[in-house]
Amino acid sequence: MTTRRQPNKLPAPGWRLLLYLVLLAMPFFAARTLSAVLPGNWLVMLLADAGEFLARPFFTIGQTSVSPAFFLRSTFFLLLILLISRASSAFLRDRVLARLQLSEGQRFAIERVFGYAVFVLGMTVGLETLGIDFKSLAFIGGAVGIGVGLGLQNIANNFISGLVLLVEQPIQVGDRIEIGGLAGDVVRIAARSTWIRTNDNIIIVVPNDDIINNQVINWTANDAEVRVGVKCGVAYESDPAKVRDILLQTASRHPDVLAQPAPLVLFQEFGESSLDFELLVWTNSRTHSPGLLRSDLRFAIFAAFLKAGIEIPFPQRDVRLRPPPAAGASGLTRPA
Numbered sequence: 001m002t003t004r005r006q007p008n009k010l011p012a013p014g015w016r017l018l019l020y021l022v023l024l025a026m027p028f029f030a031a032r033t034l035s036a037v038l039p040g041n042w043l044v045m046l047l048a049d050a051g052e053f054l055a056r057p058f059f060t061i062g063q064t065s066v067s068p069a070f071f072l073r074s075t076f077f078l079l080l081i082l083l084i085s086r087a088s089s090a091f092l093r094d095r096v097l098a099r100l101q102l103s104e105g106q107r108f109a110i111e112r113v114f115g116y117a118v119f120v121l122g123m124t125v126g127l128e129t130l131g132i133d134f135k136s137l138a139f140i141g142g143a144v145g146i147g148v149g150l151g152l153q154n155i156a157n158n159f160i161s162g163l164v165l166l167v168e169q170p171i172q173v174g175d176r177i178e179i180g181g182l183a184g185d186v187v188r189i190a191a192r193s194t195w196i197r198t199n200d201n202i203i204i205v206v207p208n209d210d211i212i213n214n215q216v217i218n219w220t221a222n223d224a225e226v227r228v229g230v231k232c233g234v235a236y237e238s239d240p241a242k243v244r245d246i247l248l249q250t251a252s253r254h255p256d257v258l259a260q261p262a263p264l265v266l267f268q269e270f271g272e273s274s275l276d277f278e279l280l281v282w283t284n285s286r287t288h289s290p291g292l293l294r295s296d297l298r299f300a301i302f303a304a305f306l307k308a309g310i311e312i313p314f315p316q317r318d319v320r321l322r323p324p325p326a327a328g329a330s331g332l333t334r335p336a
Contacts, residue, residue: 081122161208233274
């Protein structure tokens with residue numbers, strides 16, 4: 001017998017207030033205790049030593065001294081730029097793009113490009129505020145170039161490919177695509193990779209460079225209407241015109257099949273054991289799940305053929321048995 005673990009209960013408001021007061025009072029008690037042990041000017045000495053340590057340069061880039069204080073200021077500016085970039089992107093998405101008649105993929109692309117632009121502008125302003133001369137960063141750019149040449153080609157290619165996907169938009173968030181035998185919906189286009197969600201709700205991460213350099217089938221690039229085909233075979237004794245009418249009637253009864261463009265039946269070929277047909281229908285509600293539509297149509301076609309007495313044949317082969325040759329026909333004699 002298993003017992004359910006009770007969730008941790010939060011303390012009452014009064015206890016929380018008392019806990020906050022104790023936490024706030026602890027630094028004062030610690031300072032008072034240290035004052036009784038250390039010299040009276042220990043705090044001034046501690047602050048002076050800390051200031052001297054923070055201002056001590058480790059090395060120099062051009063005319064810029066790199067010290068612990070420089071690292072702290074740089075970290076603060078970087079976090080501030082990231083916060084401003086995300087906040088501005090969220091504001092643009094929720095307050096501006098949500099009111100425009102744009103597709104989900106277009107809103108996502110504009111939001112990402114705007115966020116990158118704000119980040120680059122913030123980095124430029126932050127570096128100038130820190131007093132860094134861009135000329136002094138020339139050797140850092142050379143080092144980055146050497147790193148890209150030695151082992152970061154894939155990361156650089158994927159990042160540039162991600163920018164191309166956002167600007168050129170061969171695929172967008174929400175599109176149904178196929179690449180390398182993989183079919184799914186685009187749910188995210190990041191800086192390095194694209195996330196594709198299959199019908200099994202599995203997220204597959206594809207590098208952006210693979211999407212740019214390989215052939216990609218985009219089912220929804222123009223609009224949401226796609227054509228789905230269902231193949232079937234009937235016995236040679238069947239009337240092809242009757243088969244065509246049954247297939248068209250079956251398609252017209254399905255709620256996800258569009259009336260325009262109208263369904264079409266193709267008499268493909270005379271097969272080895274059957275007359276082969278293909279039913280072509282258009283849909284805009286099963287674009288992301290065409291397999292379900294094919295399954296529904298096959299169920300309905302099988303029931304309609306069974307009701308009309310139309311046989312779906314098994315593979316058939318004609319076997320002819322030749323009689324054995326007469327005695328002496330080949331110049332051989334049977335043994336006595």
